[in-house]
Amino acid sequence: MTAVDVMLPYYGDVEQMKAAARSVMAQHFKDWRLHVFDDGYPSPEPEQFFAGIDDPRVSYQKNEQNLGANGNYRKALAQAQAPFVVIMGADDIMLPNYLDVVVRSFEAHAQAVIVQPGVQVIDENGSAVMPLVDRVKKACAPRSVTPVVLSHEQLAASLLRANWTYFPSLAWRTETVQQIGFTEGLDVVQDLAMLLDVADRGGELVVDPELAFLYRRHSASDSSVRALDGRRFEEERRFFQRQSERFRARGWEKAARAANMHLMSRLNAGSLVFKALSSGQGASVQKLLKHVVG
Structure with missing residues (x-):
């Protein structure tokens, strides 16, 4: 084989x-x-x-x-x-x-x-x-x-x-x-x-x-486009919530806390706010900020 x-x-x-x-x-x-x-x-x-x-x-x-x-x-x-x-x-x-x-x-x-x-x-x-x-x-x-x-x-x-x-x-x-x-x-x-x-x-x-x-x-990748218009982070937010619940039920508190914080995901959204503003995507800015503040 x-x-x-x-x-x-x-x-x-x-x-x-x-x-x-x-x-x-x-x-x-x-x-x-x-x-x-x-x-x-x-x-x-x-x-x-x-x-x-x-x-x-x-x-x-x-x-x-x-x-x-x-x-x-x-x-x-x-x-x-x-x-x-x-x-x-x-x-x-x-x-x-x-x-x-x-x-x-x-x-x-x-x-x-x-x-x-x-x-x-x-x-x-x-x-x-x-x-x-x-x-x-x-x-x-x-x-x-x-x-x-x-x-x-x-x-x-x-x-x-x-x-x-x-x-x-x-x-x-x-x-x-x-x-x-x-x-x-x-x-x-x-x-x-x-x-x-x-x-x-x-x-x-x-x-x-x-x-x-x-x-x-x-920059033309699908994930980059989804990130700038906020769709990436909508999916991520739902996903991390499910993982937090999953691992807390399993007794993995460190993993549950990391999922609940999803710090790098929030920082990634924050890094795109200025780019969204400069490109005139006001609706995306709101989505990005919503993800940043959790």
């Missing part, structure tokens, strides 16, 4: 998607399969590109109808068969050592459900950047020159203070993540929801500091 399935739900920039696919095909670790799920992008170019790839490990399918981000991710996850799975962003880049790093971590930690390798953030042009949100992530993430293992309430509380992971860079144990799945109706915090479900089940997350992945951040 193939060791790792790399699932690539796609809708967007064709050239960046090609670069993402090529980065998978350039891995030093060879026991992988790449599955591309084109969510009806209105161009024949993706299909033409994959038709020209002579590698039985690469498959491409175009959805008959647009499923949306959540639906396409659920479809991709359901088709994973390898012991480990990566649900990669179609504009991100695996460095050639990526699969070596994550497979090594799974082999070293029998209870590991998730592996977070080292990540460098890049912009639209591929240049290394470190915007405020990523400086916060770096400050809140575990710091060590050797792999760190988190689980149970320690993992939940850490993630609820600030989600320092980069979802497209995560590798997962397939059986567990398929049991959990993507929660319908969540567009912004679906990754955090899955991570917290792993913590609730007692699964381990291994943080391996070795740089292995390039995560692309740009």
